[in-house]
Amino acid sequence: MQDIGNKMNHVGEWVYRLLILNFLWVGFTLLGLGILGIFPATHALFAVLRKWLMNKKPVKMTKDFMYYYRNDFWKSNALGYVIVLIAAILWIDFRYFMSITSFGMFVLGHFMLLFFVFSLLSLFIVFPIFTHSELSFMQYVKNALIYPFTHLGTMILLAVSLGLYYFIVYQVPGFIPFLGISFPCFVIMKIILPTFQKKEQKVKGWFKGQKDTRIYY
Template sequence: MEINGLVGGLYRIAEWIMRLAYANLLWILFTIMGLVVLGGIPSTIGLFAVVRKWVMGETDIPIFKTYWKAFSNEFVKGNLLGYILLGIGYVIYVDFKYFQSQQGIIFIILSFLMIFLFLVYFLTLLYFFPVFVHFELRKFQYLKQPLFIMLLQPIGAILMALGTLAVYFLMSYIPGLIPFFAASLMAYVLMWIAYRVFLRVEKKVQSS
């Protein structure tokens, strides 16, 4: 029986609090189980797989089963692609620090170019996990598709960046929430925005 009114609203809020907290604790647990280095990326994939179902309206899914399936099935591929992306970011950072340490107008220009590339990289990175759990692609297309969508829908990427900042400031203001909601709330915000971007992109592709 559905509960309506104020009591129903409070009940649904409590349900969402429990869902987000449970998913966040799973993310922490599986990240630690993978010794962070191997667990962080597949744990995040598992978290986004759960959150994607919620965003699509499937709120009664078995959370642990959904999480574990994504974590275990994508463990190798997720780590491979994730560390390739991290490597790209590291190269951009090293190049920027090198150009910054040099003198001359050419190095100033190159430094600004690296800043621009890092901005593109960061906005593309925000789409990586939503794309990974939403689309069925060939392995290395998961590296190209986030860039393609970001360039096609840059406003969505900017909204995702603002959402990330909002969650960051919330957690900074109330640090006691971090163990229970930091990762899951961040994933929900990113996936909520990304899913709507995906729908718009798919509509454009179908109409072209």
């Protein structure tokens, strides 16, 4: 009975932390007027989740969240909107190729659609990479874009897990205001964090200093 009680307390603590992180994400996204707040808030959320999952020092939810939000405000916006820009260009290319009545353009258009989907997947990857590694700006972008192609098994597991989560949310929509962002981000970080422990090398760049870091492509 004591073991069951301890497990219940442990689960309760996790749910409590995810609740706090969800409200922090919403609040700081609004603080940045949405367009400037969503990527710094997402980066801060992943950074706190990483610290929590890796058992690095005591996690101070609000203080740590505010630190990562402020410290990497412009960098996280730059990373997020570069990926969004790439996705937008691929979507425009897809629409253009599909508007031309040619079999070759039809095939090329569907290749653009595939790349567009993978570029969207990169948005789920870029901030975990950013929180875990110290790379140059272009290496962050490169790793985020290549990761979905080189880790298909991980991406399939991620897609199945998130699909199951959103099926549950669809059945119980009242779940969204409380864990609608923090829980799926927790799932993402939990699944892909182990894949970040493979390659190490030194890199240089203005985006972050020179350091032994991990790189994934």
